[in-house]
Amino acid sequence: MTRAASVLPxxxxxxxxxxxxxxxxxxxxxxxxxxxxxxxxxxxxxVVDEHDGEVATDSYFRYxxxxxxxxxxxLGAYRFSASWARVRPDGGPVNRAGVDYYSRLVDALLEAGxxxxxxxxxxxxPQAIEEQGGWAERSTAYRFVDYAATxxxxxGDRVRVWTTLNEPWCSxxxxxxxxxxxxxxxxxxxxxxxxxxxxxxxxxxxxxLRRQDATATLAISLNLDVADPADPADPGxxxxxxxxxxxxNRLFLDPLxxxxxxxDVLAQTAHLGLTDHVRDGDLxxxxxxxxxxxxxxxxxxxxxxxxxxxxxxxxxSLARPVTSPLPAPEGIHRxxxxxxxxxxxxxxxxxxxxxxxxxxxxxxxxxxxxxxxxTETGAAYDDVVGPDGRVDDPERRAFLAxxxxxxxxxxxxxxxxxxxxVWSLLDNFEWxxxxxxxxxxxxxxxxxxxxxxxxxGEWFAQVAAQGGLPWExxx
Ligand code: BGC
Numbered sequence: 001m002t003r004a005a006s007v008l009p010x011x012x013x014x015x016x017x018x019x020x021x022x023x024x025x026x027x028x029x030x031x032x033x034x035x036x037x038x039x040x041x042x043x044x045x046x047v048v049d050e051h052d053g054e055v056a057t058d059s060y061f062r063y064x065x066x067x068x069x070x071x072x073x074x075l076g077a078y079r080f081s082a083s084w085a086r087v088r089p090d091g092g093p094v095n096r097a098g099v100d101y102y103s104r105l106v107d108a109l110l111e112a113g114x115x116x117x118x119x120x121x122x123x124x125x126p127q128a129i130e131e132q133g134g135w136a137e138r139s140t141a142y143r144f145v146d147y148a149a150t151x152x153x154x155x156g157d158r159v160r161v162w163t164t165l166n167e168p169w170c171s172x173x174x175x176x177x178x179x180x181x182x183x184x185x186x187x188x189x190x191x192x193x194x195x196x197x198x199x200x201x202x203x204x205x206x207x208x209l210r211r212q213d214a215t216a217t218l219a220i221s222l223n224l225d226v227a228d229p230a231d232p233a234d235p236g237x238x239x240x241x242x243x244x245x246x247x248x249n250r251l252f253l254d255p256l257x258x259x260x261x262x263x264d265v266l267a268q269t270a271h272l273g274l275t276d277h278v279r280d281g282d283l284x285x286x287x288x289x290x291x292x293x294x295x296x297x298x299x300x301x302x303x304x305x306x307x308x309x310x311x312x313x314x315x316x317s318l319a320r321p322v323t324s325p326l327p328a329p330e331g332i333h334r335x336x337x338x339x340x341x342x343x344x345x346x347x348x349x350x351x352x353x354x355x356x357x358x359x360x361x362x363x364x365x366x367x368x369x370x371x372x373x374x375t376e377t378g379a380a381y382d383d384v385v386g387p388d389g390r391v392d393d394p395e396r397r398a399f400l401a402x403x404x405x406x407x408x409x410x411x412x413x414x415x416x417x418x419x420x421x422v423w424s425l426l427d428n429f430e431w432x433x434x435x436x437x438x439x440x441x442x443x444x445x446x447x448x449x450x451x452x453x454x455x456x457g458e459w460f461a462q463v464a465a466q467g468g469l470p471w472e473x474x475x
Contacts (some may be wrong), residue, residue, distance in 0.1 A: 007412050007468065013115070013419035014464035015077035016070065016441060017376050019122035019166065021053045022428040024083060026060035030097040033089035035124035036134070036175070040182030045319025051434025057426055058449050060101060065451055067108045069442045070425060073457055074464035077115040079375060079421050080105070081122035081166065084147050090128035091143055099154045106158050117375075117421075118155065119163040119221065120148050120205065123171055123181065123431075130183045135171060135194035138277065141201035148205040149212065156213050163219040163294060163375070164205050168198040168252060170223060173325035180315075180322045180432055188327050192274040196282070199255055203286035210288070220256065221294030221375040224249050224360070226352035228302050230335040236305035240332045243268065244303050247326050257364045259287035268328040292418065293365050294375030297403075298344075300352035301334050308335045315345075316433045342399070343380040343437055350402035353377065357410035357417055365416065373419035377403045380430070380437040383454065391443040396456040404469045422460060426451060 021037045028038075041052035059066050070078045084091070086098035102118075109116045121144065129140055152162070165171070174181035177191035185191075206218050227244035229237035246265040254262045260283060266275065315322055326332065339347040357372060365372055379399040383391050404420060411417050427440035435446055441457035444450070453461075463469055 007408050009411070009416075009418060011418070012467065013076045013373065013421075014460075014467075015075050015079055015117065015419060015421040016073065016425035017079040017421045017423050018059070018066075018425050018428060019081045019119070019124075020083035020086070021056070021122070021124040022424075022430070023057045023059040023066070023080075023426070024086075025053065025055040025058045027052075027054045029060070030101070031089055031095035032083065032086040032098060034127035035083065035085035036127055036130045036182035037124050038085075039127050039130075040184050043184060043320075046184060047432050048316050048318065048434040048436050051429065051436075053429045056429045057444050062449060063101075063105045064108055066425060067105070067112050067114065069451055069453065070109070070114050071112045072453060073425075073441060073461045075114055076464070077117050077161070077419065077421070078109055078425065079117040079119065079163075081119035081124075082151055083124055084121065084144075085124060085126040087151055088147050089126065091126045091147075092128075094150055099151070102151070102155060106155055110158060115161065116159045117161040117163065118151070118159045119166050120144070120151065121164065121171075121201075122166040123175070125183070134176075134183055135197050136176060136187075136190040137193075138197055138200070141197045141204055144201040145204045145208050149208055152209055152212055156216065160215075161217040161219065161292070162209055163221055164202040165198060166221045166294075167223040167296060168195065168202070168220075169248060171198055173327070177327065178323050178325040179320065180325065184320075186323075189272050192269060192272040192327055193277050195251060196274060196277045199252065199286045200282055202256075203282075203288045206288040206290050207285065217292055218290040219292035219294050219373070219375075220290060221296055222249075222252050223296045223298075224253075224356055226300030226349070226356050228300065230302045230304035234304070236331070237303065240303040240305045243328065243332055244301070244326075247328060253360075253364050255283060255286045257287065257368050257370075259283040265328075272327055289368075291370060293360065293370050293372050295357065295360065295372055296376035296423075297353045297356060297374065298377060298379075299346040300349045300356075301347075302337050304333050304335045305331045307333045310336065316436070318432065342395075343382050344433075346379075348379070348399060348402070350406040353403055353406040354410045354413075357407065357415040358413055361410075361415040372415065372417045373421065374403075374407055374417065375419070375421050376423040377420075378423035378439045380439050383427075383438050383443055385443065385445070385452070389452065391452055391454040393454045393456045396454065397459050400456060400460060401469060404463060408468060
């Protein structure tokens with residue numbers, strides 16, 4: 001046994017993640033109706049090359065191929081999301097065909113020996129609910145609970161890990177704050193209302209699922225950030241890092257784990273009215289106990305109160321101009337550190353993941369007795385299919401090796417991490433970037449839908465089989 005295998009806890013899960021709108025396709029088939037992403041994709045200039053999720057990787061019809069790929073990767077779990085617009089189109093009555101699709105997928109996974117990790121919401125609100133106010137409206141939280149209960153009724157006998165939300169920060173601040181994502185609103189007050197209603201939806205659904213199912217594993221996945229002051233000796237930079245931490249991490253972690261919003265963030269955003277939406281009992285509802293904090297980590301950031309001479313890239317060039325998603329962005333600037341970058345323009349910073357996991361363990365999950373799983377990490381690179389048909393992607397392999405190593409380091413220092421999921425199982429619809437960015441362990445030829453395991457996938461299959469990275473291989 002390698003040292004790595006001995007460092008990770010027994011039962012450590014190796015997996016890969018996807019999301020409904022990014023892979024399913026069949027966007028208007030078998031009863032599914034518009035989600036906010038279908039509508040957003042029709043807005044000129046909202047998505048690179050006007051791409052959309054109409055077909056995506058066709059996983060609604062090719063899920064058996066996806067399960068076969070997950071099997072070839074030796075995955076112990078597959079993290080996917082369900083589409084609310086398929087299960088309860090327009091937020092209305094249950095669409096049996098939609099539920100049956102998830103039932104078939106779950107059965108195929110179980111048959112292949114792969115645990116289904118189901119996320120209830122990965123950004124694709126039914127458009128009809130958006131038209132009634134979307135996440136800026138309190139009633140959406142209650143409707144989410146009904147939707148969660150519908151799926152649990154159908155799949156609760158076979159799905160044992162339920163995640164309420166994926167990255168509510170993105171839903172609120174990219175969806176309602178700077179309009180970079182669906183529904184494309186640019187209204188900081190609506191974004192703050194969305195923060196509260198998303199958290200409320202999580203808390204209420206967690207309580208309902210627990211009531212129905214005492215032994216389910218319940219989770220939420222957050223995109224958390226490691227913000228470092230560009231100059232630790234500069235109080236302005238230190239303050240910029242604190243403010244990022246507040247608006248990115250503590251705004252979600254504090255209510256979930258402590259039943260309170262962070263005072264400094266409330267003070268900075270007082271004009272945006274978050275507390276106007278908080279009713280008696282809401283914070284206790286949001287702090288309902290859950291089992292696993294999903295940590296999605298792609299990069300950290302160095303921040304300064306001074307604008308950098310050369311700004312960092314990292315946004316698609318779109319007709320719709322995009323501003324900062326943060327509710328109180330004044331005097332916060334991301335500063336390049338000269339680290340290698342992925343094709344997203346994101347800096348590669350694996351040690352940030354170690355620090356993040358250890359900080360969470362100490363300040364949040366440890367005291368609450370909650371475990372963690374890295375539910376997403378990964379990288380986009382410009383993959384090329386070679387003349388022999390192979391896709392050799394050494395940069396992704398190095399990225400993943402470094403991040404597996406970062407998790408092993410965190411576990412060795414006491415972080416309770418139970419799983420590692422790569423984003424993504426296969427190349428897919430990368431939101432505002434359309435199909436122009438590839439994150440998969442499996443390459444997809446969008447003209448033919450042919451799937452090809454990349455060399456990073458071959459390597460990850462070995463890591464999963466041997467239960468970790470030999471110590472000497474960590475980079
Ligand atoms: C999201 C994924 C997305 C990935 C890469 C995460 O924030 O959960 O849906 O594709 O990042 O951008």
